[in-house]
Amino acid sequence: MNMRNVLMAAAMGVALISPLALAQTLIKVEPNSMMRLPAVTSVLMLERLEVADHGTLLVPAGVSEIRVAHINLGPAARIAIAPSEGSFRLEAATGDIASGAQITARGAPGTFERPAVAGRTLAIRLEDVTTESLIIDVRGGKGTPGYAGLAGANGKAGGCTWGQASQGFDGYDGGDGQAGAPGGHLRVEVPQAFPTERLTIRVEGGEGGQAGSAGAGGTGGASKDCWIYATNSARNGRPGQAGQTGAMGAPGSADIITF
Secondary structure (H helix, E strand, O other), X not given: OOHHHHHHHHHHHHHHHOHHHHOOOEEEEOOOOEEEOOOOOOEEEXXXXXXXXXXXXXXXXXXXXXXXXXXXXXXXXXXXXXXXXXXXXXXXXXXXXXXXXXXXXXXXXXXXXXXXXXXXXXXXXXXXXXXXXEEEEOOOOXXXXXXXXXXXXXXXXXXXXXXXXXXOOOOOOOOOOOOOOOOOEEXXXXXXXXXXXXXXXXXOOOOOOOOOOOXXXXXXXXXXXXXXXXXXXXXOOOOOOOOOOOOOOOOXXXXXXXX
């Protein structure tokens, strides 16, 4: 293979992995349906992006930027960007955004395996884009719920003619919910004539995790199947205390930049 063929093969290999290879591409989500973008590259360059009414486009965490020549979001259409510690940028040169459309980059709720995730750092640039209304949501994830308190053990039964029944054990307290994650950081770049009052921006921190429920008290012991004599039943254990609801996460920030 001569040097010219080597260079051509190398150029073709770069084209296969380069974001430029995705130029002139149309991505279209049909009404009332959902589509997930393939995570083949971190930057997508699209000719058109269309999400029809009540459709949802899911953007995986590995995608960090989308540049589109023309965007069209129908009524209640949604672009849902997966939680990630990395930032995300969306640029649209022209387009139309209908009433109730949403761009969301919310944090994930906490679980018993991992804490809540903050809203994503999000930058949006709309150049010649007509907008009826647009909701941009980078709220933090809800905090991890508290553990439920364990129930107290039951007491032992007494004998029919001797022996004393034991009381039930007290229930355990429920765990406290964890704090919600912080809201994300949002930057919106629009022309000076853009009607910013048509934007609804949500940057609140996540709700605190639900309080853990109290454990029930154990049942006091009692005699069973006694024909004539029976010992007295013992008292039941006291229930535990419910935990506390977690604190609200810290709010994020939003900047609107005009050009």
